[in-house]
Amino acid sequence: MADPVLATRGLSKAFGALQASDAITLDLRAGEIHAVIGPNGAGKSTLIAQICGSLAPDAGRVEFLGRDVTQESMQARAARGLARTFQTSALAMEDTVLQNVLLGALGASGRPWRFFSRASRDAALRDRAEAALEAVGIADLSELRTAELSHGQRRQLEVAVALTMEPKAFVMDEPMAGLGQEGSKRLTGFLDGLRAQAPILLVEHDMDAVFALADRISVLVYGKVIATGSVAEIRRDPLVRDAYLGDDA
Template sequence: MTDPILDIRGISKSFGALKASNNITLDLHPGEIHALIGPNGAGKSTLIKQVAGGLTPDSGTVHFAGQDVTPLSTAARAQLGMGRTFQISSLAMEFTVLQNVVLGALGRRGDVFRFFRPVMKDKQLLEQAHTALEQVGLEDFHSFRTSELSHGQRRQLEVAVALTLEPKAFLMDEPMAGLGAEGTQRLMGFLDGLRQRAPILLVEHDMDAVFALADRISVLVYGEIIATGCVDDIRGNPVVRTAYLGEEDAA
């Protein structure tokens, strides 16, 4: 098997007496979708923040593209090719679709001062932005205001912004959230093809989507990985079933 592009080793994080992450180890290999699932409050968002660089673990390491990135910032990890999309959109709704992607391409250069110069006339940035929009199927919408897009199209736009980073992997936090059945099916088809460009660590509550897309699934409960395996392994795992039945009984 090829070396993992993302290798999380023994990550732990506590907030007072609460262990949000407890010795978590998992990895992501080229060409795969590795889904991270678990009940509300399991620690999924805390883990993703540690992987992305927004939160420093108490112990353990995050290796990305063969490098220990544990001490690096979110921006530095993005520069290395870690692309992230968020549960809550971080897009500038008043900007056009193209402007959002151009700003993403600008961020990859690390030239923050260019924001004050006419970036929308920069041929290289525009070419990168249009290429990314073509790849996600939004080129025909480049002049639309982002606020005019559907929820699913905004998810695609977030991926287009991430693509300008030339990502080696994606971290996706509940991309199906708020989508109807049609939008979910469309986004699932898109993500299925996207894995060949860059593997995806997918946090998702939509179990139909997870079972349809994931090559492997890790189950996080109370800050601990209780199982990792293929779809059939997870479906038939009695410990996993008990964990989810427990969530339903408590609801």
């Protein structure tokens, strides 16, 4: 079996007496969507923060593309191609769709932000930004103010920004949050195709989306992974049913 693209090995983090991450070991393989599910307070946000570099673990390590990146900053991991989308949108709402993606392309180029005023006139940067918008299906909205987008379109824009980094893996924090049934269905279809560009570690509460998308699922409860397996294996696991899924199984 090929080495994983992204992996945690014995990742642990405590806040006082609360063990938010308890020796978590999981991995993300090329071409797959690996979902992480669990009840509120299970430690999913803490896990994401450690994987992406905004929170240092107490023990264990994070590996990306075969390299130990545990001591690297969030920016360094992003530069290596670890792309994160947030539960709460981090877009510049008063800027246009294209301007948001140009910011991402500028950051990926390594040039200082003070050159942003020139970015729109840089053919290479503009081509990268427009290609990302085309890839997510919102190229026709490029001149629209971001605040005018629907919630689902903003999710697509966040992915477009991430695509300008030429990511090797995505970490997505509840992309379905705030979407209605129809919006969730559309985004599910979009993410299903996105795995061909880069594998996705997906943290999500929408179990319909998880069951439709995931190649594997890890279940996190009180900071521990209690099960990892296929959709079918997780559905019939009695420990998972008791701890989280209940009737959703």
